[in-house]
Amino acid sequence: MAAEEVHHLHSPPSWTYPKVECYELGVLHENRIWKSNAVQEQEGQLLCLQIAYTVSISSLIYYILKRFHQPRLVAEILAGFTLNPLCLQSTILGKTLLAARGILNFDTLANLGLVCYVLLSGLEMNLDAVLRIRRKAIGIAVAGIIIPMGIGMCFFAILRHYHERISVETPDEYIVHAYLFWSLALALTSFPILARILTSLKVLNTNLGRIALTTGMIVDACGWLLFIILVPFASNDAARPLLSMISTFFFIVICFFVVRPVLTRYINHKTDTDSWENSQLAVTVILGAIVCSCITDILGTHAIVGAFVYGLILPNGKFADLVMGKMDDCISGIISSLFFFRMGFTINLATIALQEYWALMTLVVFLLFIPKVLSTMIATFFFDIPARDGLGIGLLLNTKGVLALVILNIAWDRKILPAVYFTIMVSAIFLMTMMAPIFISVLYQPRKRFEVYKLRTVQKLRPETELRILACVHNVRQAASMVCVLKNCNATRISPMHVFGVRMVEFKGRAGAATLFASHMEQPYLTGSPSRASASQTESDIMAGTFKVLSEWNNAVRVETIDAMSVYETIHDDIFSLAHQKLTSLVLLPFHKQADAEGGLETENAIYKDINENVLRNPPCSVGIFIDRGLGTSSAKTNTSILTLFVGGPDDREALAVTWRMAGQPGTQLNVVRIVLHGEAADDVSVSTDSSLWLSSAIMDEEKQNMLDDEYLDSFRLKMVHNSEIVSYSEEDVGSVDELTSVMQEFGKDDYDLIIVGQGNHRNSALFSKLLEWCDNPELGVLGDIVASNNFGSQSSLLVVQQYESTAMDGRAQSRQPIRQNTPHSDGSEAHFV
Structure with a gap:
């Protein structure tokens, strides 16, 4: 009862x-x-x-x-x-x-x-x-x-x-x-x-x-x-x-x-x-x-x-x-x-x-x-x-x-x-x-700071100016890969380098990671190498030790490590803020796919792709996307072979500027190849045949870009190729898709350690406009997508570079997105350009 x-x-x-x-x-x-x-x-x-x-x-x-x-x-x-x-x-x-x-x-x-x-x-x-x-x-x-x-x-x-x-x-x-x-x-x-x-x-x-x-x-x-x-x-x-x-x-x-x-x-x-x-x-x-x-x-x-x-x-x-x-x-x-x-x-x-x-x-x-x-x-x-x-x-x-x-x-x-x-x-x-x-x-007003951010690119830096790089990673494996790329940048006392290693941490509603971040504000990096890291140390500590290897390897490199914590949907704003605060010229991002045991690429985390695209859409400075296919495991090699493909445009000039920074690194062989378009491949894609004013400005801009390409290449050849046995320059003529495919297959057979290409934003040739429609990863551009393809037949790592100016041209800085327009071709098909 x-x-x-x-x-x-x-x-x-x-x-x-x-x-x-x-x-x-x-x-x-x-x-x-x-x-x-x-x-x-x-x-x-x-x-x-x-x-x-x-x-x-x-x-x-x-x-x-x-x-x-x-x-x-x-x-x-x-x-x-x-x-x-x-x-x-x-x-x-x-x-x-x-x-x-x-x-x-x-x-x-x-x-x-x-x-x-x-x-x-x-x-x-x-x-x-x-x-x-x-x-x-x-x-x-x-x-x-x-x-x-x-x-x-x-x-x-x-x-x-x-x-x-x-x-x-x-x-x-x-x-x-x-x-x-x-x-x-x-x-x-x-x-x-x-x-x-x-x-x-x-x-x-x-x-x-x-x-x-x-x-x-x-x-x-x-x-x-x-x-x-x-x-x-x-x-x-x-x-x-x-x-x-x-x-x-x-x-x-x-x-x-x-x-x-x-x-x-x-x-x-x-x-x-x-x-x-x-x-x-x-x-x-x-x-x-x-x-x-x-x-x-x-x-x-x-x-x-x-x-x-x-x-x-x-x-x-x-x-x-x-x-x-x-x-x-x-x-x-x-x-x-x-x-x-x-x-x-x-x-x-x-x-x-x-x-x-x-x-x-x-x-x-x-x-x-x-x-x-x-x-x-x-x-x-x-x-x-x-x-x-x-x-x-x-x-x-x-x-x-x-x-x-x-x-x-x-x-x-x-x-x-x-x-x-x-x-x-x-x-x-x-x-x-x-x-x-x-x-x-x-x-x-944090967003207003980004609007007044000055133009910052590697190309416009003087050789004796410090190169400041924001290297963003999600885990320790990616940090090790970034270190291998940064080692090839040939930092010297005359041309030093300052690396900001940023670990991107997903914010899930609590502030525990912020406490960890506060500890790193007082102690920028871990004393000791990552090999001595104990099991009780956090991943952030190990990552800090991984980046510190750079400063131990070369005293011309300064290293700071930071934890950027935010929800992944807005973490690109933290990257913008850090790039603005640190006055960086280049932001390095890891690709959302990683190499498997057979050298192919498999998706690591799909949200990483969205983060990269958000950064590329509205970058605070030049941006590079890195795909590691073993560059991080090739430390035992005495020589590193690097190939840079140059077609033309601001992105390719920025890629060549990054390559230029790597020249002189002991044991590094640089090969610069210019792909010269001719015939139908060199045709420009016009947005409108009704606006003569637009056509006139587009032609003038194309001529200006060609002139800038020639001037920068001539300067590179004069100062580097003619004075160095470890830097070579050549040209390849391409007039069709088949010829481009054949040339790229030959590059794949050479098995370079690293291939550097420009993203190709605002590249208006008919050849690349057609190929862009078939890209699985448009954020890499046409050439980058080909090299990243599992069918490329090479184990080369890849660095795709996008220059800051290329997003601000032609009054399209507001959208910061690849813009595709449909234009009737002479054969009745539609061409697309970016």
Whole structure:
């Protein structure tokens, strides 16, 4: 028989405050630990409805606000605001979703989501990165905590002076606690949300992004420390606070020095042998976090402290990626959204509007923006950081997150903060987090920087000028291939080279990779060679060591490594930003196919093709696409043979400029072959026979291009071919498709190590226009597609070059896409040109 008892429960303030609800709850099996009614039959349907509303409304709002670079937290709080007393709470929908019988279940699941969210935050944080941060970021962070806390206490005193003249809500014994909780919530910065905003705004790799990210990480770490110290003192029991704090720190020491070594050995073994099962992973991660949460809750701090510490002691690297891949969508997209959705209820603006001094309180909400900005600008002034960057960093550090909300919730639940103060601070936190990305996007206008980017090509560089190259890769294998290409660029003290190795990391909604990026900002590359890299090192560390081989091999080469993290759909914007910031003349990209055991090409990842096409469509400088067919494994060879095919046009001149940079490299044999078109193959493709003005300009442009080709080739032959035995030049006449095919087959028989060709943009010959229709990979151009074909019969690696100017000619810079036009030929067929 089911026993019946009546539970009088105070409804959490985030639901129907300030009312107190009570309801009757039937208890089944009263002698068991879990005392409740038949949840699945009586409460399950309402709980599913609450979750469905939360996820659907927050996803809809996030989809709308995403274009404004808003974090998901803002959308989830706004979704909760729809059931606020000022909105839908009094409607049938609001009364159904906020029924008293469903409060406890939703609140329990929201708290579980909070624990899981904090667990992932701890799993992503790298303490080594915090320890390597330099004095500049530490100084800004300390100022960003102390000054806002002091100013926040002043604001609290002003509000208390006016508000509590007519209403005394805070007991005298809690006044000090109220000051501390209020000011600490104002001083905090949410590192995970800050990293997402920087990634969305494409400023993660700028000076602003680096300083803001490292400073935010320090503030977040200090916030957790202050949280552990402060929360126990909010207890009603005056004898326990000091004991709670000491026991919590003792628990943390045990976790790091006793539990972590044992747990790390077990996890690394399971990860290295790839023997994880979903049930084992869930028990290890979720159950461990819940146990630690219960321990810290019993000790008198808070459940999220245990979850965060457990996330910190879990090993990073492959295991962290595995956990994030399996849990992130469920936790960040569903479970944790319930907590932030619940916070939306708390923003009851009526509590402010009904006050006598409502205008002053509204003003305070907006004035709370100032302390972080003021403290940051003061600190950056002493570090000689521009005022504009200081303003931007201050706005970004105003980003708040889960820790600030939890602090305010604790203060309200324990009646330390009255409803008015609570609403003021929650409103301010929401507005700060929402307005920070908007202010930064207006202040910096990242897309406008690309429009004023100056022309940068290898061809226009003087021989004694440093060649700056942005080498983008997705994995260590591609990094090794890029190193082999860059070794052939013949860097010398007179003509040095600066390589920026960029690892493109897919952003999947969390900020763990941003912490790794922050560590590399302070330590550009790994000390030691990749061969000595241990299994515990991340792929980013190994890639950094791979690129560092260049500087060890030739002291005329400088190397920096960077992690560019973004969703793949927009990661080309990060490449543009880096190329602009580093003033590079060439961006190297890996082809989306890799060589198989037989020398053919097979697709590695189709999304890589989209990334390459996006970069080629709107490049910040010249771009090269590299296909490795064994160049990276030919290091034992003493000689490297390179073939450059020249037809004509800006892309081919840029390809010849890259070849020119390789001349003089010991053991390198260069062969430059000009393909001379004649007969029908040399016919120009006309877009329109009706516009004589267009034809006249097109003919003049063609003549100009031919003149530039001849001048550049003559200069190359005069300075290189006639003065070097390792550089040869020849010409091949081509008048038809068959002749071109025959010539290319002969090149394939010679088995060159590397073939360099121009992409061929704006090449208007009839021959190449016809062949372009049959290209499997049009981003490589006609010649590049032939060499990349599995039928080419050669194991030669390939570098396809596109010059920056070629995308800006003929007024077509806006589209940045190969433009195909259909034009009737003399035989009635249609010709296409690019």
